Amino acid sequence: MLRFALRRALLALAVGLAVSAIAFLLLRVSGDLAAAIAGEDAPAAEVERIRAQFGLDRPLLVQYAEWLGRALLGDLGRSLFYPQSVSALILDRLPNTALLATLGLLLALLISIPLGVAAAIGRNTWVDRLALGLAVLGQAMPNFWFALLLIIVFGLMLQWAPISGSEGFASFILPAVALGWFSAPVLMRLTRAGMVEVLSADYIRTAHAKGLPVRTVLFKHALRNAIVPVVALASVQFGNMLSGSVVIETVFALQGIGYLAWESISRRDFPVVQGILLVVALFYVVLTMVADLLNAWLDPRIRRAA
Amino acid sequence: MTAPLLQIRDVVRRFGVRRGVFAPRRTLTAVAGVSLDLPRGEVLGLVGESGCGKSTLARIVLGLDKPTEGEVLIDGRPVASLHRLERSRLVQPVFQDPYSSLNPRRSVEAIIGQPLLVHGEGTPAERRDRVAEMLGLVGLGPRHAAAYPSQLSGGQRQRVAIARALILRPALVVCDEPTSALDVSVQAQILNLLMELRARLGLSYLFISHNLAVVQLVASRVAVMYLGRVVEEGDPETVLRTPAHPYTRALLASVLQPRPGRGLPDPQLAGSFPNPLEPPSGCAFHPRCPLAVPRCAAERPGLDPATGEHRAACHFAALAET
């Protein structure tokens, strides 16, 4: 297990490095960053001045090494718009996004696991069809549109919850619903598929042959095995929510890093964009590593391997 | 004397294995130095339990895997360095599972004709004729040509697999447990077919099976494998009457015959199959052997050719002969 963990960490490190390079290169290679910062109608001299000011005229590798070196020390540069460092900005907004994603994930799990289990048990019955129908419908709706519908119905018409901002817990309710709604179908399908597969396994027949009550068979023998991949996927989904928060936070004007990313992209505040890309990607790298380790720990076949 | 059709020369195959994505690499020696000859027109039966390396050896003979050491010659030519088209005219396989050995998306005609297509032989019409001829040869009718594997029974599928193997007229056919997945009544049909085709077409078989009763029926020579090595080799009558290796004796005793009143054989072997990642020292069979003495753990007995046509890798082989 320890060796597994070490090797997994090594992989995470390699992926982290690759991701940092991509986060850095993306904005340099896809166009002229200096021109983009300067704006569309800026005179050539102004563009050159910006290029020199940000060191954009030096070799890419030098720029990357310098940027990465600073980033490792927590210095992601300064925002072009806010009078703050990028790290401070991100740290400032991160708690909101984390709260939002946590709430969203909890909601998604609360819906998806019972529904997935029920659908697997009542395979090909109305429960199954209902769950599947909900999942298909959920996956077909654009998330921003669903968020706007929530605003229109619960915010404007019924006025049950605030529709924008990040003041107080209440303003997180609708965004969390919107965010969780899109993770639930994936988690539900995986729970259902896992349960269906496990329920046809030989050891379930063994459990029945022991005369165990259906409840014990379902929860002790079936769910215990079916839930393992769901746990892994849930942590991956948490990572997806951090990045998916761009759309939802923007719709609800919730002051998280997603909203910050959108604002910064619109304002061409590229140091901030780069910083957020790096932070979100690294978050994801760490989360998937945790997921894999959790998975390994839950599965005695991996946990007990020498 | 002409050279044997198939010559297996000191073949060793090692694999680097990992038990998990991140577990350390270890070396598994699946085949640990095997030398065997198969004269033209004969059947070499290879017997052993799962994990003894017989299927790995089959793949090496087929040229689907390369030996780590040693070489396999068919018709005097090294299989590993032959071009795939040349190789496929020399040796063809019949596999165990008739369900996975046929592509479910192809018709029987396309499956049997595929080798001709790959080799660019004949016009479509000629190929169709050859396929029809092969169908007749394996006991299927023209109406089966358009069928898909899912519409055939296990025995019928195995006939299709045999037809595909024979359409290029190879000299050697490697039968890897060709009847193990079949019911006994179907097994008898397929065994009869294989024997009849061998006589008719002058084929040679490398016939691999875990079932000693089947092997002794079809083979003109028998080799018994244990943990990557041949432990006994000889003609089937002799091996059956006077098995020289204790493992062969155990295997023979384990064959349950449909004769009531004999009860179960006495226990022959101690312990269980060893972990192939950590093979026992000396004679690999010694931890389970009823005859083992300290010498067996220290010194690995060679496959002694001194006893003539009947060879056994056991320190006590000569004793058993009497």
Add this chain to the structure above:
Amino acid sequence: MSVTAPSLPAVRRRPGRWLGNPGFVVAAVVLGAILLMAVLAPLVAPFDPYEQVLDRRMLPPGFVDAERASPAHLLGTDNLGRDYLSRLIYGARISLLIGFFTMLVSGVIGTVLGVAAGYFGGRVDAVVSFLVTTRLSLPVVMVALAVVAVVGGSLQVVVLVLGLLLWDRFAVVMRSATMQLRGLDYVLAARAIGSSTPRILLTELLPNLASSLVVVASYEMAQAILLEAALSFLGLGVQPPLPSWGLMVAEAREFMLFEPWMIVLPGIAICVLVLAINLLGDGIRDATAPEGRA
């Protein structure tokens, strides 16, 4: 020969395989209709989708407010007086184009990587797995937004960016499917009869991968359509005045309190299209999967 041929069970034909699935039939009809509408947009659309008639702004559809509605504009007009139905019809073109070409780009990348990883294993697999893990670590929406912001928004850019981002699922699914097939005896048999590796990949593996490929492809096409809508909604996808459905939602946003139908209609259009694509993919998979052993 002494061996008699066992009788052949009657060939089972299944015409009902396609038509027996109501979801599939409905999806095919809906998708066909949308496709036809998109292709024939100039003929079908009642108005020019770009023509602004300032004295006919924000007319609601008849079923929302019969009194204010104009019978000429079945689904009303937007804030610039453009016919909403015509814009929705032209919008289908954008969604379908982006969805299809993104799927094509990502499908080619992902399938090549996945099949290679699954078939060759070893180092190739390790490299592909690393690429997939790295790709998954990049937040799609943020990266797409950032690239569009630097390069500029256009159909081609959106297709290319999404195509380069959405290949991961193709790779993962094709990899595991290929791995399963690679070990089957008919692939070994194909090698034994002398088939070359490309022939094995194309004629033995790919036909058996097709049903899972169709499912992923339909899913990814739907994802691309949803993502394009989201990018355009955030102002960094397709640029105005093109009638992207996502853009239409964005433009309607400031009127959502009084004219919510302006938001609802393009959303429904996206939903219907995505739903139809997904159901069609599932239907094709069910109908083409080779019969099991039973």
Add this chain to the structure above:
Amino acid sequence: MRQALLDVRRLSVRIPVEAGTLHAVRDASLAIGRGETLCVVGESGCGKSLTSLAIMGLLPPGAVRSAELLSFDGEDLLRAPRSRMRALRGNRMAMIFQEPMTSLNPAWTIGEQLAEPFLHHGKGDRRQARDRAVELLERVGITAAASRLVQYPHELSGGLRQRVMIAMALMCGPELLLADEPTTALDVTIQAEILRLLARLQREMGLALLLVTHDLGVVAAVATRVAVMYAGEVVEEGPAEAVFGAPRHPYTQGLLRCIPIPGETPRGQPLGTIPGSVPSLVGGFESCAFRDRCPHARAACAEPVAERMDAAGHRWRCILEPSG
């Protein structure tokens, strides 16, 4: 008539399929007394496994069971409620399966899985369950039994897992043990060991053992009685010596000719075969199911075939007069 522990009369299992109803088991009658080993033998698809699952009430969803009589120790199982069946299963009647690699739950330790039926059926507390588990593991020939309890199934070989399965089935001291192809997935040398173990335990515990297999060699080695199944029917049933020594049904006769015997079957000559293949069981039929493949078939075989029985309790379904 001997007092049977398990008495099955005219058991049928029907499975609805796309093309109609699959008559997987048709009018199968079996009986087994304490201390007896009844082997149910037949080729794949003959309904032998479904028969054993039907007795345990473990048929897959959709399959329908019916019978004239299904009694266990005088108790009617046909009308027993689910709760009663659960109380019997794993307790007085236990079952082991073909695949030792997949029949144990990978997520729980051997000890936990062994203790489960013991605790569930109220045979004692955890401590007693543990002691019983150790005792049984030793009895099925597993060394270092106590340390095995904390191991997971994946840490054991196939042969060991099947021993664990057997120990698990014996935890509550059952009277009837059903074994569905318990050695098919194992190597031949291991197969002999497991069979020896089953035979010994059966003797020691006075078990009634119902063993389902496709291997006539296994049957000959352990059976007191044999039931031969073909196309869902029991075509022949009787004492092992009678069925092997003087098989009455042409199918049994054909089957015995198909099996090569080392040293006896002449080499280089074709084996006996049964031509043709098993008929479809969808739709059902009245005539002899073996008619199309039978060398002795005649017009009368198209009529329903009555079961015949001789004085020794040897039953068969064929209109032919026994020869010799």
